[in-house]
Amino acid sequence: MRKALLAAALVSCLAAEPAIIPLPKEMKAGEGSFPIVPNTSVRYEGALDQVAKLFADDLGARTGNRAAPLREDPLIELASEIRLKLDPALPLRPGGYKLEVSPEGTMVTGKDMAGVWYGTRSLLQLLPPIGSADWKKGAAIPAVSITDEPRFGWRGMHLDVSRHLHAVEDIKKFIDWLAFHKLNTLHWHITDDQGWRVEIKKYPKLTEIGGYRDSTPPYGNRDSDDGKRYGGFYTQEQIKEVVAYAAARQIAVVPEIDMPGHMAAAITAYPELGNSDIPNYSPKVRNRWGIHFDTLAPTEETFKFVDDVLTEICAIFPSTYIHIGGDEAPKDQWEQSPRVRELMKKEGMKDGHDVQSYFVKRVEKILAAKGRKLIGWDEIREGGLAPNATVMSWRGEAGAVASAKEGHDVVMASTSHLYLDHYQLPKNPELAKGVEFEAWGGFQPIYNVYSYDPVPKGLNAEEAKHILGVQAQLWAEYLKTWDKVEYTAFPRIAALAEIAWTPVEKKNYEDFRSRLDPIMAHYKAAGVRHAQPLAPPKRQTKDGSTIETSLRSFRAEFLWPELAYDGDPETFFWSAAKLKAGDHFTLTLRAAVSGKKVKVVTGDKVGPFTDKLDRGVLEASSNGQQWTEITAFKDGVAEGTAPEGTTSLRIRVTAAQEHWISIGEIEIE
Template structure:
């Protein structure tokens, strides 16, 4: 079985070979050896009994590649295998959490994880050294030559995330799982699931059925090329609680945490249309509905006891579905106009000595933080939750550049860096004119974000001291879905920029090199093509 990439690697030695291994993200330490290991469809898996789930997923992946399912046995079973990959765990290994070692010699392949996550990441690395699914090489039935190599690897950041907006456009469960598969392939470990919006409420809440009966549906959407227009087509959908449990379990098995986002106090029109008493119903012209246009809209939750009871009830059900330590409350783009017009809110401001709408938002967020704290969860929100004063234990996701993250870290708050300047994958990945020349369906919200700019990002701002930098939990890219009418468009915008994010999130800063990354990316592009993923062209010219 011949494979051109691996054949060329075997002809190399030393640093050149290390630099050329088609691995993304680039490992922390990699050293090539002599010879190669013969991998074939007969190669089995011998695993530590604590890694049964990881071994099962790895076996399924190998079956997808080779067409035949490898035999998988525990270490205790005295069953001879023609050749084997050992999957082990060593909690005493000199590695951080999520770390692993991969040793390939002519006789053995051993993956040893610091923990189960590390063992799983080691299997992702090994998969990248094999030909992709449907490669003609697998039909030869001859051994694939895996180059001898010693890898010691671990992630730079604990939070390596992707956000997908299902509020503006609803995507099927099968698509969400496909997305999770790709997060796992890239060693990303947080799926930030944006579930509620002005344009749609996407999660079943049993105590409040109108949220999905009313809030999950809108009468129309703007078509591509006409941002203020209407396609006249009803759009919607939601995830049942059983579907949510299924998706969470699917992600958890792949060492991915699902962080749900339930937007408040703004971006709440769909919920308020479902239960109008949740909004500022004491203002003139009050007529909430599920919004049919994009942008920022005025309907915000009223800061009343009824609203906080509703939020408590919703989070009771949300927390039962999501084991995530963090619950995202949004907090961005909340207009203060309705609060300014509401006699009820003006009374609250006098009572609580709140001087303006920013103080009202801070009051609101602090109340929500207490609700989550009683449920044993931590609040995370976009950097607008700083307005009027940040909640005591809140974590900030900084999207309007880095300032919100810098200021929060300096104040002792944890942060996730997610700036729109480098990590908004809803921006054009090629010059706008070139994109639209391919069709209106390539429309994006705006901006220009080539893969090289994504790759250039360093999540630790220079303005932070080493002590302050410890508050940077990690990094996350966003896929807002105004201009993603279907899932192939999501894929087209996400890939291959997700590969650049993966290296930003995992690889030590000093080991990053865009030209080398671009060379290694060719192997990942073959993976995308083999599994039928839509993706952009990484070699588009600069604007």
């Protein structure tokens, strides 16, 4: 009984802790609270006009009583005030702040303007959500003392609008939520094979022709067409509006003009920009997703086009960085083109990878002349990295480690943890709700996002300084509507925020999860659609049976072999290697099963991809040494009857296969 009372007291104490995401560097709860009353005002130093106004607006939206912010004036005494001030001498990183809340008053002190802004975001999280009944009975900020600073300078969220266009007002709303979580970069993917979404005045066909495609794959059948023309674009004035809106909220908008690949829309608009000297040249704005062969030709005419486009892009996007993509650029057209082969001979290039490097280096010079920095996906390393390029590493950590060791800055964007276009809940129950819940594939639960550390283990302390930060991706093939964008992004954005901001030694998933419910209450109150977080599985079989396997887990931190026999039909084991003959997955049971039906399902019936076992057998043993074949796998499924005395079941691969394997719940009935 004493233990139960102590546990209850601890839970009560934990519940009283302020719920802030990302978790501050230092936070100590105080006694009492600071009441928000109708005449609570925001008092600020002169340089903080914009931050004070936006914060006053945020308070007004919650209280219904917008008090005009007041400049600092010692002659005016206010009964209730929240003070905002700057102190560049604070011993904190850029973006750092101190927040002091007591029953007598509230003070936010920022090292810079961004720091003051982040302090106000913490205050909003400490207040009840918009429309909460707490506002009617008198809302208050709990007493707390916070000293805080960001771990990384780049805390980013990527949004693709090339596949599906979204309204300016929705993107502004998204920016508000990025700011709420102290993220500071919106990577805006605005051109691709399926649509060019930004007005370029010198090249109007980019949007007139390249902004529209003939059809789109419908949900549920990605190899089909809906037959409906789709398109649109943002005017330069609309983009300036979004950029200014973001800047006021301490967010930089980094545009991506993807090149030299992913350029079908532009090449369709201006065919002379492509490899027009190859056989069967016929560019078109692409209707289907995936990688296409259309690449810009590395000609002087093309580089003049790139320079012109980037001139207009730089005029509407003041960001330090311009993202040039550089990913998934097939080399086929270059290697077929007599014109490119001649260039290769002239420049001493041996293959298409050298052409890629040549192209990226030319673009870097164009951007440098405009006072901007080039950033691109890790494929820009192919053939040799441009001298001052920054790498956005999405294909694991190898490219990041190599780039940092070479002295290049890196933003971590790994598909293993940070691709939010993957399912965040199990695929089968999601699709059971309707085909509109379809995702690109993969499995990215919130606990996996949270587990990520952006600093690769292969770097020493000096090399690690080149890791600028971290970013999650929202590719939009399956994000046709804004509510689907929200459902896909939230609440995983909260996990991203914490890995980007909070000191790694303070991260704790259970603590994060306890703070997430109050944050999701803010989402709900504001009408933001979001998924319910999936609870992490436990590494154990349902009855203590054991599993041994020669197969390596795709994600060793949670896709364990034990999940194939844990009693949950929605969990699964997923390998991370091509299969070879002799590979095995062996279940040793606690008790013998004789004459019982056994069923094993592999592939897309259980996992997110079609990773079924093509050639293999299900075997049984009574001693773990001699094995009897029960049945062979057919279309990824094995069903049969366990022989007398069976204490072990084994899945054995009989021939090599290129793709991986996922194994669902082993059923014994």
